[in-house]
Amino acid sequence: MKRLTTVILIAISTVTAGYAQKNVQSQNQSQMKLNAGIITEKIQETKQFYTENLGFGVTFENEFYLLMHTPGHQAQLSFLLPDHPSQQPLFKSRFQGEGVYLTIEVDNVDELYAKMKERGVEIKIDIRDEPWGDRHFAIEDPNGVGIDLVKYTRPAN
Known part of the structure; x- marks a missing residue:
């Protein structure tokens, strides 16, 4: 009986220690989500492009802001009108069309390629x-914005 009690106490201690360690780790590691944004006058054209060609959905939209999500809601992308009075100067300048790309990982890149063509x-x-x-x-x-549509595979070598 004494041995069974000892085994139970060790098991409880192990579970408690594991829970405490996991709790400390979660307190030290904050969660983050990323929403890349592009300031553009072409909000409606952009919405049409991403919904029709890539299957994105609209999460939120108003007269100056568009928040879109990938199929499956795993990532978001937003678009904002330039020079909007609701925004601070940092978020007013329009994107100039260079120096930004997106990589979108897909399950079947060949099928998507054929659809785009x-x-x-x-x-x-x-x-x-x-x-x-x-x-x-x-x-x-x-x-x-350049969009690289990719299926990751292992290198041949």
Whole structure:
């Protein structure tokens, strides 16, 4: 009986210590979500492009702001009108169409490539396999943002 009590106490101590350690870790690690934003006058064109070609949904929209989400709601992307009076100066300047890209990982890059071609979306980089393992192609949104559509695979070597 004494041995059974000892085993039970050790088990309870182990579970309690594990819970305490997990609780301390969660208190020390804050959670973050990322929502990249682009300041553009082309909000309606952008909405149409992302919904029709990439299956994005609209999370929130008003006259100067559009928040979109990927299928499955795993990521968000927002668009804001430039020079809007509700925004501080830091968020008023329009994107100039260079120096930004998005990478979107997809399950079937070949199928998506075929759909983009059927829809007449201009392909900026034809589908290809890279030595490091990516299979991808690239398009461009109405704002000049390059979009790399990729299926990650293991490198051949």
